[in-house]
Each structure stands twice: as structure tokens, then as C-alpha cells.
Amino acid sequence: MRVFVADHPLITHKLTVLRNAKTPQPTFRLLIEELMTLLAYEATREVRVEPHEIETPVAPTTGVRLSEPLPLIVPILRAGLGMLEGMVKLVPTAEVGFLGMARDEETLQPTTYAERLPDSLAGRQCFVLDPMLATGGSLAAAIRFLFDRGADDVTAICVLGTPEGVEAIREAAGDREVTLVLGALDEGLDEQAYIVPGLGDAGDRLYGTVDH
Numbered sequence: 001m002r003v004f005v006a007d008h009p010l011i012t013h014k015l016t017v018l019r020n021a022k023t024p025q026p027t028f029r030l031l032i033e034e035l036m037t038l039l040a041y042e043a044t045r046e047v048r049v050e051p052h053e054i055e056t057p058v059a060p061t062t063g064v065r066l067s068e069p070l071p072l073i074v075p076i077l078r079a080g081l082g083m084l085e086g087m088v089k090l091v092p093t094a095e096v097g098f099l100g101m102a103r104d105e106e107t108l109q110p111t112t113y114a115e116r117l118p119d120s121l122a123g124r125q126c127f128v129l130d131p132m133l134a135t136g137g138s139l140a141a142a143i144r145f146l147f148d149r150g151a152d153d154v155t156a157i158c159v160l161g162t163p164e165g166v167e168a169i170r171e172a173a174g175d176r177e178v179t180l181v182l183g184a185l186d187e188g189l190d191e192q193a194y195i196v197p198g199l200g201d202a203g204d205r206l207y208g209t210v211d212h
């Protein structure tokens with residue numbers, strides 16, 4: 001598994017505003033989307049392309065275009081939905097599928113309550129979006145799900161992660177092609193398995209109450 005942790009002052013600056021409990025919901029949403037676009041640049045470094053011949057006004061030349069089957073973007077509802085626009089801005093022709101997952105706050109086990117994905121993911125490059133990698137239970141389940149459907153390789157993009165979460169993804173990945181792109185690697189988890197220092201509950205801050 002390849003792990004990339006962003007190291008760019010603009011990303012750290014935007015993350016600082018995002019983490020601030022005083023940041024209002026509209027700014028929070030905008031920042032998640034902007035951060036996604038910045039992380040997408042790294043996450044799509046290995047996106048598959050093929051040679052493509054065109055003619056400029058001056059001369060014929062060979063460039064590239066995305067290979068088929070086109071990449072599949074999978075936001076994990078709810079919080080991952082906040083990252084979708086930022087990703088499709090960069091890869092507008094990609095297909096989008098959906099996974100709805102919720103972590104039981106007592107047992108910390110994820111349940112999948114919705115799924116809208118192609119029946120076969122054979123040969124597909126998948127990009128999974130979820131801002132928070134806490135225990136890693138939710139993302140590990142999502143990654144297993146995609147490989148079970150035949151996905152070729154999976155890149156997961158998270159705004160914040162923890163060392164515990166990274167290890168859970170390493171275990172779920174085994175020897176399969178998995179890349180993890182993080183905006184930052186935080187210290188760890190508190191007693192309720194919230195990321196420390198983190199940003200609180202991403203889903204609530206995007207779509208509901210700020211005080212969870």
C-alpha cells in the first residue's frame with residue numbers, strides 16, 4: 001500500500017480553518033471541496049491514460065486521454081458527498097457510484113445502508129472519498145466491498161487520518177493495489193474514537209448541527 005500525506009502550506013492553512021470549531025457551515029463545506037481538489041491532484045497521479053492523436057491548428061501531435069473503462073468515483077455517504085464536487089471538477093468524465101455507510105457510535109462497527117455501484121468493477125480504477133479515517137473500520141469495509149466486486153485498484157482520499165486507521169487499511173489492502181492520500185495524519189483517537197485533534201463529526205458539520 002502506498003500512503004501519501006500532503007505537505008503543502010495551502011493545504012495546512014485550509015485544514016486549520018476547517019478544524020476550527022468556530023468555522024461556520026458554509027465555509028466548512030467550501031473548504032472540504034477545495035481541499036478535495038488539491039488532494040485529487042496527487043490522488044490521480046497514476047490514473048490510466050492512453051495515447052490520443054489530435055491536430056492542433058499548427059500540426060498533428062500525440063497526447064493522452066483517460067483509458068476506458070473510465071475511473072469510478074465512490075463517495076461514502078454522508079460526509080464523503082462533500083468531497084464529490086471537488087473531485088469531479090478535476091475528472092469530469094469519471095463515473096460516480098455511491099456507498100452509504102454509518103458507524104455505530106457504541107460498537108464502532110460500520111453498517112452499509114445504501115449501495116449504487118456497477119455490478120462488475122472488473123478492470124476499474126476506483127477513487128473512494130471520505131473525509132475521516134478514524135478507526136478505519138468504514139473505509140476498510142468499503143475497500144473490501146470494491147475488491148469483492150472486481151475492482152483493479154483503489155485509491156482512498158481522506159482529509160484527516162490516524163495511525164490506527166492507516167494500519168486498518170493496510171490490513172484490508174493485503175497485497176492488493178491500494179493508495180491512501182491524506183490531507184494530514186493526526187495524533188490518534190479519543191475515548192469515543194473521534195480523531196484528535198481532528199475536526200469533530202464531518203457529517204454533522206457538513207449537513208447538520210455543529211454540536212454533535
Ligand SMILES: O=P(O)(O)OC[C@H]1O[C@H](OP(=O)(O)OP(=O)(O)O)[C@H](O)[C@@H]1O
Pocket residue numbers: 076077078079080101102103104108110130131132133134135136137138139165193201202203204
Ligand atoms: O474510521 P471509522 O472509525 O469507521 O470512522 C470514520 C467514519 O465515520 C464518519 O462517518 P459517519 O459514520 O459519522 O457517517 P456520516 O458521514 O453519515 O456522518 C466518517 O465520514 C467515516 O465514514
Ligand SMILES: O=c1cc[nH]c(=O)[nH]1
Pocket residue numbers: 079132134193194195196198199200201202203
Ligand atoms: O473524528 C471523527 C471520527 C469519525 N467520524 C467523524 O466524522 N469524525
Ligand SMILES: [Mg+2]
Pocket residue numbers: 079201202203204
Ligand atoms: Mg458522522
